[in-house]
Each structure stands twice: as C-alpha cells, then as structure tokens.
Amino acid sequence: MSMQHDPDLDDILQDQELRHVADLLRAAPVAAPPIDDAFRSSLRRQLMNQAWGMGGGVPWWRKAFGPSTFVWATAAVGVILIGVVVVLTANNPSGSLDQVYVTSPISNQSAVRLQQPIQVMFNQPMDHPSTEAAVQITPATTVAFSWHENTLSVTPTAGNLAPNTQYQVTIGPGAKTASGQSLAAPKTITFVTAPPPSPSPSPSPSPSPSPRGVLTGQHLLVSLPEGVTNVQWSPDSSTVYFITGKGALESVPAAGGDATVLVPDGVTSLSVNPAGDHLAYVRKGNIEVLALGTATTVETVPTSTPAIVGWAPAGVQWAAADGVFTVGPNGLVKIAALPNTGTMTPISFSPDGSHMVFTLDQSLQLMDLATAKSIAVGQPGAHFFGWSPDSTGILYSSAQSVVLADVGGRYTSSLPAGDPSWSVQDEILLGSDTALSEVRPDGSGETMLQEGTFHNPAWAPNGTTFTYFRGGALFAASAPAAPPAAAPLDAANSVVSSFMKARKDNDVARATQYLDDKGKKSYSGSLNLLVTGDPSFSRYYVLTQEITGSHPDTVQVVVRIVLSHDNIDISTYEETLTLVRTQGSQQFLIDDASAGPLLTLGKSAEVVSVDVSSGTVKVTFDSDLKPETVVAGVIVLDDKGKQIGGTAVYTSTNRTVTISGLDLKPGKTYKLVVLPTVQDVGGNNIAAEYDLTFVGPADEHGDKHRQESPSPSPPASPTPTP
Amino acid sequence: MSDSPRDDERELVDRAKRDPRQFGALYDRHFQQIYRFVYSRVREQTAAEDVTSEIFMKALKAMPRYQDTGRPFAAWLYQIAVNAIADRYRTLRPTSPLEDFHDLSIAGPALEEQAAHRDEIRRIWVLVEALPPQQKMALVLKFQEDMKIEDIAVAMGKTAGAVKLLIHRGVSRLRDEADSLRPAE
Numbered sequence: 004m005s006m007q008h009d010p011d012l013d014d015i016l017q018d019q020e021l022r023h024v025a026d027l028l029r030a031a032p033v034a035a036p037p038i039d040d041a042f043r044s045s046l047r048r049q050l051m052n053q054a055w056g057m058g059g060g061v062p063w064w065r066k067a068f069g070p071s072t073f074v075w076a077t078a079a080v081g082v083i084l085i086g087v088v089v090v091l092t093a094n095n096p097s098g099s100l101d102q103v104y105v106t107s108p109i110s111n112q113s114a115v116r117l118q119q120p121i122q123v124m125f126n127q128p129m130d131h132p133s134t135e136a137a138v139q140i141t142p143a144t145t146v147a148f149s150w151h152e153n154t155l156s157v158t159p160t161a162g163n164l165a166p167n168t169q170y171q172v173t174i175g176p177g178a179k180t181a182s183g184q185s186l187a188a189p190k191t192i193t194f195v196t197a198p199p200p201s202p203s204p205s206p207s208p209s210p211s212p213s214p215r216g217v218l219t220g221q222h223l224l225v226s227l228p229e230g231v232t233n234v235q236w237s238p239d240s241s242t243v244y245f246i247t248g249k250g251a252l253e254s255v256p257a258a259g260g261d262a263t264v265l266v267p268d269g270v271t272s273l274s275v276n277p278a279g280d281h282l283a284y285v286r287k288g289n290i291e292v293l294a295l296g297t298a299t300t301v302e303t304v305p306t307s308t309p310a311i312v313g314w315a316p317a318g319v320q321w322a323a324a325d326g327v328f329t330v331g332p333n334g335l336v337k338i339a340a341l342p343n344t345g346t347m348t349p350i351s352f353s354p355d356g357s358h359m360v361f362t363l364d365q366s367l368q369l370m371d372l373a374t375a376k377s378i379a380v381g382q383p384g385a386h387f388f389g390w391s392p393d394s395t396g397i398l399y400s401s402a403q404s405v406v407l408a409d410v411g412g413r414y415t416s417s418l419p420a421g422d423p424s425w426s427v428q429d430e431i432l433l434g435s436d437t438a439l440s441e442v443r444p445d446g447s448g449e450t451m452l453q454e455g456t457f458h459n460p461a462w463a464p465n466g467t468t469f470t471y472f473r474g475g476a477l478f479a480a481s482a483p484a485a486p487p488a489a490a491p492l493d494a495a496n497s498v499v500s501s502f503m504k505a506r507k508d509n510d511v512a513r514a515t516q517y518l519d520d521k522g523k524k525s526y527s528g529s530l531n532l533l534v535t536g537d538p539s540f541s542r543y544y545v546l547t548q549e550i551t552g553s554h555p556d557t558v559q560v561v562v563r564i565v566l567s568h569d570n571i572d573i574s575t576y577e578e579t580l581t582l583v584r585t586q587g588s589q590q591f592l593i594d595d596a597s598a599g600p601l602l603t604l605g606k607s608a609e610v611v612s613v614d615v616s617s618g619t620v621k622v623t624f625d626s627d628l629k630p631e632t633v634v635a636g637v638i639v640l641d642d643k644g645k646q647i648g649g650t651a652v653y654t655s656t657n658r659t660v661t662i663s664g665l666d667l668k669p670g671k672t673y674k675l676v677v678l679p680t681v682q683d684v685g686g687n688n689i690a691a692e693y694d695l696t697f698v699g700p701a702d703e704h705g706d707k708h709r710q711e712s713p714s715p716s717p718p719a720s721p722t723p724t725p
Numbered sequence: 726m727s728d729s730p731r732d733d734e735r736e737l738v739d740r741a742k743r744d745p746r747q748f749g750a751l752y753d754r755h756f757q758q759i760y761r762f763v764y765s766r767v768r769e770q771t772a773a774e775d776v777t778s779e780i781f782m783k784a785l786k787a788m789p790r791y792q793d794t795g796r797p798f799a800a801w802l803y804q805i806a807v808n809a810i811a812d813r814y815r816t817l818r819p820t821s822p823l824e825d826f827h828d829l830s831i832a833g834p835a836l837e838e839q840a841a842h843r844d845e846i847r848r849i850w851v852l853v854e855a856l857p858p859q860q861k862m863a864l865v866l867k868f869q870e871d872m873k874i875e876d877i878a879v880a881m882g883k884t885a886g887a888v889k890l891l892i893h894r895g896v897s898r899l900r901d902e903a904d905s906l907r908p909a910e
Contacts, residue, residue, distance in 0.1 A: 050782065
C-alpha cells in the first residue's frame, strides 16, 4: 500500500522497504489530546499580562495607563480606596464584596492528618447546592458536605483521607454566592496527606526529656592527688587496674576496697590479657609481663622504648618508634613497620590485637597489623576515643560529635559529643561535664542516665558496671539495662529517612554515608543519588517495607519518589532498597538499590501503601474504588506467575484491598499486580498495570514486624559528619 | 502573487515583535498544534500543560530577538518545544520516561477494520519510542507532525543534511527491528 508522496524523502528513502516503514509511520493518526479550555484561556491571560510588562513600542498614553505605570499612578488612590473598603466592610459584616475568595487552612500543607475534613472557606455566604455541585476532588473520593457559616467541610465518606496522597480540591466556576454571583475562575486547593499511622509505637528516638536517675551503686574506687590513668578492667569485671600519676601499677576491687600496689613505679602503659591472668606493661623502657597467679614477672628488652603494649592471640605485643613487635620463639619479631617521617605517636591496640591506632602529625591513622597498611580516619586533629568490644569498630572525634567507623575506616554513624565507651551489649556511654547518656551505636535510643560530671567512662566486660572520673577521682557505678534496641524495621526506616533527606537536600556526601560498598555501586550506574531537573524531587514516602532476613538483619524498603512541577505531583518512580545491619556499629546501611520505571501520575487510582505479611497482602489506594472491579483486579502471583491466595476483599473505610489465604515463603519472590480493570468511583480505570515485586517475609520475625508505611518523623536520625 | 497564509503569519510576527501584546494572535494560531505535539511526547495532561506554558512564555520573551529565516514561525516554536521536552526529561533517572507512554490507541475507526495493518503501525510506533532520542524526535517531527526537513532542522538546531541522516538511520533501524519482531504468519 503506497501512501502520499513526500519529495522530502525521495533522496533519503530509496529502498522500497524503507518507504513502506515511512508509510506505516505516516499512517498512524494522531489522537486529539484532551485540551482544557480553561487552561488555554488562562495561559493566554498570563501571556498577555507578561506582554503588558514587556512594553515595547507602546504609545505614551498606553504606557501611562499600562499596568506598571498605572500602579504607581494610582497607588495613592488605592490607599484611599482600601480605607473606604475597610469602612464599608466594617459596616457590612456579611462581606458582600465583588470578588469571591476561597481559602483553606490546609492549602499547600504537607503531612496533613488523615482524620479531618477538608475545610474550604469563602469570604461571603455561598449558595450551598451550586457550590457543592462545583466541588471536584482528585483522587476520586466520595465525599459528604456540611456547612458552618461560610465554611464548607468536605468529608470523605470513607472516614479518612488516603495516606501519602496529594489531593486537589477544585471549586469550579459553577459555585455561586448567595446573591447569585459566580466564581471568576476555578480555585484549587492542594495538599499532601501524612503516611498511614504505624501500627506499633517505635522506641523513642530522642533523648529522654529528664534524666532517669537510674545509676546504682555509685562509689569511690580511688582518689589520688597525682591522678590515675590507664584504667582497665579484668575480664571477669571484678577488678580495676590503673596506673597512678607516680607510675605505680595498682588494682582495686570493683565493688570497692583498698587498692593494691602491683608494681611500685615506672609503669607507663598497661594491658590485661584476655584470660585475665597476666598483665603486660611498659616499665622503664622494657616490656614486663606479670603473672597474677604467681606474682612472677618476665621482662623483655625491646630495641627501642615501647610506647604502648597490648595483647594478641600470639601473646604480648608493643609499639615503639621503630615498629610493632612481639616475642617469638627465637626472640623479638617485628610485626609491622611504622612511619619514620613526621611525628608518629602510638595510641592503642584493638582488644583482639589485630589493629592499632597511632597519630602521624595531625592525622589519626588506623593500621591493620596483618597487612601493616594504615589509613587515615577522620579529619586532621581527630582524637581516638576507643574500640568496639569486638574490635570491628572504632570511635573518634569530629568537630561536634563522636564518629563510629569500621576498621576499614568507613563511616557508620555519628553520636552526640561526649566521652564514649562501647559495651559488649552494644550500648555506648557518653560522659561529659554535665551528664551521662547512653546511646546505641546507630545513634538511636539516646537516653540521659544521670546529670553530673562523668568523664572518661569505661564499661566493664559485663556491660553493667563502669568506671568514670569526677574531680580527678575514679568512681564506679552500675547502669540499668538498656531499653530494647530498635526493631529492625524502625532502625532501617531511620536510615532510609536520613538517606532520602540527604538526597532531597542535594547532599551527596551525606547520602553516601548511608551506603555500603555494594550500595555505592548501585548508585554509580544508572541510578542517580541526586534527583534533579524539572519536574523536581518534591517528596518521598515508604510504600512498603519488610524484614527479609536475619543474621544479619536484612530489610527491604520500597521508597516512592515523587516529582512535581509548580507543587503538582507529575510523576513518580520507586526505588527498592535493601538494608543490611552492619557488624560492629549495628547500624543498617543500604546494600543494594534498584529503580522501577518512571510513572506519570494521572487521574486514576494509585497504590499508596502495601503491607506484606506471610499470610496477607494489604494494598491501600488513594481513591475510593468500585468494589466489584477489585476482585479480579488485584492479585498476587508466585515466581512462576501463578495466582495465589484468596479473593481480594475491598474495605471502603480505608480504601484497602486485602488478599488473604497466602502462604508466602521466606525469600521467595512474588508479584503484586493491579490490573487496569480496577476502577475508581469516578469510573476511571487504573492508567496502567501496576506491578510490585516483593520477597516472602522472613520466618523469624513473623507478622508483628511488618507494618505499613511508617511515620514521617524518622526515629533517631543519625547526623553523619563528612 | 504572494502566499497569503505565509504573509499573514509574517504580519502577525512583525506585529508581535513590535508590540508583545500582539503575541496573542500567534498563540491562538499555534496553541493547538504545539500542545498536541507536546502531549504526544509527555502523554499526560498536566505535564503537557506545564510544558506548553513554558514554550509560549519563552517564545513571548524571545519575540524581540526572533529572526525570520523564511521558515514558518511554527518551526521556531517547535525548536523551543523540543528543547523544553528534552530539558524536562533529561535529568530524570532511572529510565527514559517516554517509552512507557506512547499511545497505542491512536488508530482510528477506519483502521480497526484492518487489524493486521493496525498492528503493524502499533509495532512500528512502539519501536520509534525505543530509538535514540535524536532519531526518535526527527521521525516524530517528520511523520507525526508532517514537517518539512528544513523546518525540522530549525526545530532540532541541526542542518538539513543531519536531519536526513537521522531520518534515514531511524527508518532503517525500524525496518531491521520490525523484521525481527514480525510475528510468524
């Protein structure tokens, strides 16, 4: 079939097949797009207003009476008129003004409560039937009307507004005042609703407002005018060892009592071995190991004066200017060389002896003794604070906070400023001049324990007792059991919130801190950390989240990113984030991310929340639906594409479709499908099939851990420091 | 004898260059065409309205600098439109937004009687959406908007030769792809 001849293409498409393709291309009729005449005329008005402002070749008399000049010329008259209007209005409380004004207290608001009517306020009495008839609401929602004076309350008959939804309520020009005057132009009120309420309260994310005052057994251990350093606990938490200001090595029972002098003088560094039966220390330039059971001492003479001493599985080790050494069967063994340029100062060995921290000039360096490679951690001038009990993490200072990093130097979280100590139960004490606080390694659950001075707290291995300094004296006390750790979903959601907020703030450095190495790779390809351009990244919400694994805890979160133009939601896409709880800090980091296609938001129903449990999937829509279209329109498929579960049931009060009778297997992949046959109450079909792939929830946690989209205020948002 | 529609347009353009308030006549003349083109690319009414507003606002502001090169005024509007559409979606990740939204229901009633032919047209336009952006735009302007090569060159900011090359490559690729997708008879 040959179509019209186009001479333009004669020299391009000489091949018959190419011309056939061209004919096909030309044969597709172009659909007439929906054109809103109101838009067309509104745009024309805007253009003409703009044109007035541009002037150009305009006669003087037109300029004189043109908008800009006229404004100045009539300013004084305007003031007088305003006065007149004020007087007239005062004498005419019914407000019979020419112009009809429409406002709403929730106009342009975000996180609007779900349980409230939409209030539309007019500046004068309105004709109720015509005004109610002129109300249009998207997404499609069945509403009821009520009036109080000049305020119209538009209440969804379902009871609540839909969560995570941008509503547009338009009062069309058909609305008339009580005196019969029509609106000059339609007025639209736009707002965004809050996420659905979390079914179970999260642990408090913020510090307790007042101290709990729950420390017990506070007592003085030792008070010496010359001071005390190198405080160390015995592994059984029964004894505290320390070095006095005069260089004596002493011990004191943790429960209190007299101090015992173990070494009378010359001691500068101390370390208790993991078994607790030997003490290694530096004394007068040599390494001495004291067997506590026999009170015998073995002395080793190093090649240069040791600065610090510690224990590794192979035995005692020390660091000096010429390297890190241990004692082998045949004498001294050099484990690693240390920098010999600049000013190098050994600081500390990790509890398991695998790593060492030293300063090189102003730089804090972390060395892996197995490879003898070191990396800088923190900013220049950062101070080392301590190790995690399992030696997988370190604590150091930044300008305003305490930073946690793993022994690869990777940031994991930051905590409020203070003197930190990390317990085996993954609680971190933060001491200061004024208070003692407790916080989890991911920054959550900060709790003030007691007001007062608590310097350099040091947890005992039992995780309940600790020492601290006050006024130069060494004290001990017991802290209560920490509040339960944040549930995995809460902890993961906190990270997602911080991550998304950083992205919305266009702060790549901050956002990157919530990614592990694999997560960084996810965002180095087709996925962008920053969402820029127009329409712009206006908001996000969690569509669904579930625990998908344990050991380590793994959470999958689907975040929906909404792009808007002029405050109107235009399009959206979903990112599926997999978060894994890291060892050491116990903080969740994003380990994997993928994105779905960009979806244009139309006028049909959208899925705004999905709640998955092993037996049930609940899908919440933003629109009121026709129940009869739901049964066959919302389905769950297994990984072979076979439909599973029972019949979908629609609950109009929360716009939720529930599919029960499922037996979702942990780790198996399933797909939620919403077919275009689903219709809202306005008769609009879903614009396109909606698919959501999800994983069968993990066994261990059961239904109790699954929840709908969480509250927008993130629990304990850690503030990473670049 | 002069080409009267063209002369009319020149007159409107000259007036609008002298006095921007005369731009309304150009807007009335071209609104539907530009809006339809934008809508065909963004496939969503609100987005189409936004982009169309942007195009005409830019055009109005740029009117004093408009140079009549002998091509239709619409070619210049298309140039602004092509850029506005590209700007809108250039930075969006992770996927090109248009592929999913090409309207496959554009076949009219007459074509419904020729199911096979219609299906072929559907397939070919689906393939168009998967072409590289420049090829896709050149084909859309040529076959959907029925523009002349010289006008497409203005709209895309390219030479006529470059546009011809884009069209040739695009159509050739469609032919190759269509062969591979053609269902077994």
